[in-house]
Amino acid sequence: MTALLSTQGLSLSFGAVVACDAIDFSLQRGERLAVVGQNGAGKTTFLNIVTGYLKPSAGSVHFDGADISGLAPRAITLRGIGRSFQLPQLFTEHTVRECLLLAASARAPRRGWWPPLAQAVDAERVDATLALLQLAPRAHDLAGALPEGQRKLLDVAMALILEPKLLIMDEPTSGVSTDEKHGLMQVLMRALDARQVSCIFVEHDIDIVRAHATRLCAWIAGRIAADGPPAQVLADPIVVKNVIGE
Ligand SMILES: Nc1ncnc2c1ncn2[C@@H]1O[C@H](COP(=O)(O)OP(=O)(O)OP(=O)(O)O)[C@@H](O)[C@H]1O
Numbered sequence: 119m120t121a122l123l124s125t126q127g128l129s130l131s132f133g134a135v136v137a138c139d140a141i142d143f144s145l146q147r148g149e150r151l152a153v154v155g156q157n158g159a160g161k162t163t164f165l166n167i168v169t170g171y172l173k174p175s176a177g178s179v180h181f182d183g184a185d186i187s188g189l190a191p192r193a194i195t196l197r198g199i200g201r202s203f204q205l206p207q208l209f210t211e212h213t214v215r216e217c218l219l220l221a222a223s224a225r226a227p228r229r230g231w232w233p234p235l236a237q238a239v240d241a242e243r244v245d246a247t248l249a250l251l252q253l254a255p256r257a258h259d260l261a262g263a264l265p266e267g268q269r270k271l272l273d274v275a276m277a278l279i280l281e282p283k284l285l286i287m288d289e290p291t292s293g294v295s296t297d298e299k300h301g302l303m304q305v306l307m308r309a310l311d312a313r314q315v316s317c318i319f320v321e322h323d324i325d326i327v328r329a330h331a332t333r334l335c336a337w338i339a340g341r342i343a344a345d346g347p348p349a350q351v352l353a354d355p356i357v358v359k360n361v362i363g364e
Pocket residue numbers: 132135136137155156157158159160161162163164337
C-alpha cells in the first residue's frame with residue numbers, strides 16, 4: 119500500500135542543534151498518529167518541514183503519490199495537508215461562519231476577494247462543517263468571543279473546509295480544562311472519521327494519547343526513538359525515562 123505521507127532522510131540543524139536527524143517516516147491512510155517528546159525534541163521542526171514552513175537541508179517529502187519537497191505552505195495546503203495550531207489562528211473580528219468562508223478563500227483564485235469567496239464554498243458545506251464540529255449554535259458569534267475549546271474546534275473546522283486528506287494538529291487539547299479534553303477529542307476524531315481525514319497530532323497529555331491515537335511516535339533529540347501502538351511505545355523504557363519522565 120502506498121503511504122499517504124512519507125519522508126526520506128529528512129534533516130535540518132540549527133547551528134550545533136540537530137533538530138531533525140535523517141528522518142525516514144511513513145503514515146498510512148486512516149492512521150491517527152500521536153507525537154510526543156520533551157520540549158526541543160524536534161517535533162515542530164519535522165512538522166514545519168512537512169508543511170513547507172521550513173526547508174530541510176537534506177531529504178524529501180512525498181504526499182499522496184507526489185513529491186512535495188520545497189513547495190510553499192499554501193501549495194501544500196491545496197494538495198491536502200491541513201494544519202491547526204496550539205494557538206488557534208482565527209479571524210477574531212469575524213463571526214464563526216465568516217471564519218469558514220475566509221478559510222475557504224484559500225481555494226479561490228488569487229485575484230478577487232469577497233465575490234469569488236462566496237462562490238468558492240457552498241453554504242451547505244459550511245453549515246455541515248459547523249454542525250460536525252458542534253459549532254452551529256455559535257455560527258453568528260464573534261470568533262474572538264469563543265472559549266478555548268470552541269476556538270480549537272473552529273480552527274479544525276477552518277482546516278476541514280478545505281477538504282484535506284491529512285490534518286496535522288499541534289496540541290489540540292492545550293489550554294483546555296482536564297474535564298473538557300476527552301470530549302473535545304471525541305468531537306475532533308468523529309469529525310475526522312466522518313470526512314475520512316487521517317491525522318497527526320502533537321500531544322503532551324498521555325491519557326489523551328492512550329485514548330485517541332492508533333499509533334505513537336516518541337521523539338528524542340531530533341529522532342523518532344520509538345514508533346508503534348501507543349501501549350507498546352509508552353511501555354518502552356527509553357520513552358519512560360526520556361519522554362514521560364517517570
Ligand atoms: N528557528 C530556530 N532557530 C534556532 N533553533 C531552533 C529553531 N527552531 C527550533 N530550534 C531548535 O531546534 C530544536 C528542536 O525544536 P522544536 O521546536 O522542533 O522542538 P519541539 O519538540 O517541537 O519542542 P516543543 O514541544 O517545545 O515545541 C530545539 O533545540 C530548538 O531550540
